[in-house]
Amino acid sequence: MTASSTKRESFDVRILRQAAPGEPSRWETFRIPYEPNLNVISVLQKIAAMARNAEGKETTPVAWDCNCLEEVCGACTMVINGRVRQSCSALVDRLLEEHEGEIELQPMTKFPVVRDLVVDRSRMFRALEKVKAWVPVDDYYDRGAGPRESQESQEERYPLSECMTCGCCVDACPQYSKVEVERRPNESIEEHQARQAEAEKSEFLGAAPISQAMLFNRHATGAMLADDRLNALSGPGGIQVCGNAQNCVAVCPKEIPLTTSIARAGRQTTVHAIKKIFDR
Amino acid sequence: MAGTEPSFFVRHEFLIRRLHSLTGIIFGGYVCVHLFVNASIVGGAQAFQKNVLAIHSMGGILPLVEWVFIFLPILFHMFVGIGITVGMIPNNKNYPYEANWRYTLQRATGLYLFLFILWHVFQTHGWFHFDWWLNVAERWGGAQFSPYNAASSIGLIMQNMLVSLLYALGVLAAAFHLFNGVWTAGITWGIWTRPHAQANALKVCLAASVLLGAVGLSAIWGARKIGSSEESIKQAEAIENEMYTVQVEAGLIPPTEHKRAHHADSDETPELTATPASDENPTHPSDED
Ligand code: SF4
Ligand code: SF4
Ligand code: FES
Numbered sequence: 001m002t003a004s005s006t007k008r009e010s011f012d013v014r015i016l017r018q019a020a021p022g023e024p025s026r027w028e029t030f031r032i033p034y035e036p037n038l039n040v041i042s043v044l045q046k047i048a049a050m051a052r053n054a055e056g057k058e059t060t061p062v063a064w065d066c067n068c069l070e071e072v073c074g075a076c077t078m079v080i081n082g083r084v085r086q087s088c089s090a091l092v093d094r095l096l097e098e099h100e101g102e103i104e105l106q107p108m109t110k111f112p113v114v115r116d117l118v119v120d121r122s123r124m125f126r127a128l129e130k131v132k133a134w135v136p137v138d139d140y141y142d143r144g145a146g147p148r149e150s151q152e153s154q155e156e157r158y159p160l161s162e163c164m165t166c167g168c169c170v171d172a173c174p175q176y177s178k179v180e181v182e183r184r185p186n187e188s189i190e191e192h193q194a195r196q197a198e199a200e201k202s203e204f205l206g207a208a209p210i211s212q213a214m215l216f217n218r219h220a221t222g223a224m225l226a227d228d229r230l231n232a233l234s235g236p237g238g239i240q241v242c243g244n245a246q247n248c249v250a251v252c253p254k255e256i257p258l259t260t261s262i263a264r265a266g267r268q269t270t271v272h273a274i275k276k277i278f279d280r
Numbered sequence: 281m282a283g284t285e286p287s288f289f290v291r292h293e294f295l296i297r298r299l300h301s302l303t304g305i306i307f308g309g310y311v312c313v314h315l316f317v318n319a320s321i322v323g324g325a326q327a328f329q330k331n332v333l334a335i336h337s338m339g340g341i342l343p344l345v346e347w348v349f350i351f352l353p354i355l356f357h358m359f360v361g362i363g364i365t366v367g368m369i370p371n372n373k374n375y376p377y378e379a380n381w382r383y384t385l386q387r388a389t390g391l392y393l394f395l396f397i398l399w400h401v402f403q404t405h406g407w408f409h410f411d412w413w414l415n416v417a418e419r420w421g422g423a424q425f426s427p428y429n430a431a432s433s434i435g436l437i438m439q440n441m442l443v444s445l446l447y448a449l450g451v452l453a454a455a456f457h458l459f460n461g462v463w464t465a466g467i468t469w470g471i472w473t474r475p476h477a478q479a480n481a482l483k484v485c486l487a488a489s490v491l492l493g494a495v496g497l498s499a500i501w502g503a504r505k506i507g508s509s510e511e512s513i514k515q516a517e518a519i520e521n522e523m524y525t526v527q528v529e530a531g532l533i534p535p536t537e538h539k540r541a542h543h544a545d546s547d548e549t550p551e552l553t554a555t556p557a558s559d560e561n562p563t564h565p566s567d568e569d
Contacts, residue, residue: 243387250380270469
């Protein structure tokens with residue numbers, strides 16, 4: 001441990017809190033006794049155990065989400081010290097080096113807040129549906145061996161397949177804007193979700209779904225749906241919205257070559273659009 | 281689903297954005313020619329006037345060339361560009377990456393160029409060439425550039441330090457915007473896809489923008505040199521008038537008075553000027569001369 005951290009007794013955590021969707025948000029600070037090798041999830045566990053803020057006042061426990069605790073599920077994604085990332089792999093000692101004495105936690109900025117640090121990322125999954133990010137085999141018939149896959153294609157696809165739909169890429173994207181439809185009184189969850197889906201229908205897909213479309217277009221069986229994917233990618237909210245800021249590739253925790261996928265999608269949609277003109 | 285139809289822009293956004301990219305490249309080609317021609321002013325009034333006369337010797341098809349390669353592309357590019365810029369959410373503070381700065385700078389230079397180009401075209405050409413309008417435009421500081429007195433009239437414009445600085449900013453913004461735009465167009469159209477290809481393309485594009493910026497700045501410097509004294513402006517004007525007479529007599533260009541400079545108080549061009557003093561405006565009692 002570094003010399004400065006051995007001297008440290010405590011540090012502050014400033015959290016942007018929100019009781020429920022549509023409610024106003026407010027900052028609350030918590031003081032945590034320092035110990036080495038904490039991560040943000042363990043800090044949040046300590047806060048839940050204290051249920052007291054830095055002024056010593058009692059408060060409701062902070063809500064957060066997590067699952068795998070090893071940066072493969074994406075559930076714990078939040079904005080930490082201004083940058084979106086996974087809280088399970090965000091180490092307190094590193095964060096205090098970034099910003100002395102205080103850590104700042106906020107929910108992701110592009111998704112509706114459910115409570116405190118918990119957000120609803122279902123727009124990511126709806127976007128995957130739009131680009132049909134799957135291999136179209138959904139029956140149990142024995143169709144014999146599939147097409148052969150080259151080693152090269154497999155090596156290109158593997159990194160893309162690591163995407164965990166965490167949403168970091170879209171949260172950092174200057175072209176991706178938040179869409180939030182408030183739930184009406186007496187509205188069912190399904191009705192509300194349908195209205196939310198309608199509202200984001202022509203909004204930007206974001207880097208992850210574009211990359212997933214490229215993953216499945218590269219797959220010999222997946223390519224059966226290539227045209228559908230390219231129609232989605234050149235439709236409303238498609239590839240054209242990208243402004244090439246390349247933040248997505250800089251923040252992706254899986255280091256997925258998103259801008260390569262984006263350029264590939266650009267190439268495939270170019271060819272697809274020209275073909276469509278002549279196929280009329 | 282009783283949903284609302286997305287707007288025309290959203291429904292055709294793919295096509296519109298690709299046209300935006302294409303028009304940017306076409307207009308960019310013109311900007312390169314424009315700045316290289318302008319930079320010939322460094323070689324003196326004669327060199328510059330020769331190039332301008334060559335352009336104007338296209339005569340009747342010049343307006344067609346201008347509309348197809350200059351006006352229509354840039355108008356489309358400018359107005360769609362404003363539409364694109366409106367939707368952005370810059371986040372350079374939290375994500376201070378180099379590419380993200382270029383993203384924001386691309387839009388900032390775009391907005392500056394929007395205003396700059398409108399002003400620049402007004403100041404030099406006055407936007408429209410109806411006589412009644414040109415009189416109005418001149419009163420407002422427009423239509424100051426005379427193609428057949430190219431170096432002397434731009435020299436006069438550039439005498440103003442603030443104007444020169446705004447032009448310098450315009451030239452640098454254009455050089456960056458154009459070649460950073462070429463780089464993003466390479467991604468948009470899928471020409472460079474892999475990271476190292478994108479990195480190499482970026483180096484080439486940034487080098488090209490530095491070069492074009494330098495060419496543009498040298499044009500401003502050359503114009504300021506011509507405008508630096510009454511003496512050099514008069515000299516330039518004399519050269520230009522002679523070239524004009526020779527070309528008209530040789531039948532290379534039609535005589536076109538509105539493309540020439542007219543000064544009420546000038547003793548340089550009286551015998552060639554059709555309407556002496558008529559366009560100087562006498563309604564300003566406060567004019568001190
Ligand atoms: S591409 Fe990367 S940042 Fe985006 S959702 Fe997938 S893993 Fe997360
Ligand atoms: S490259 Fe495109 S998708 Fe990625 S952050 Fe930039 S604008 Fe968003
Ligand atoms: S808990 Fe799964 S990524 Fe953090």
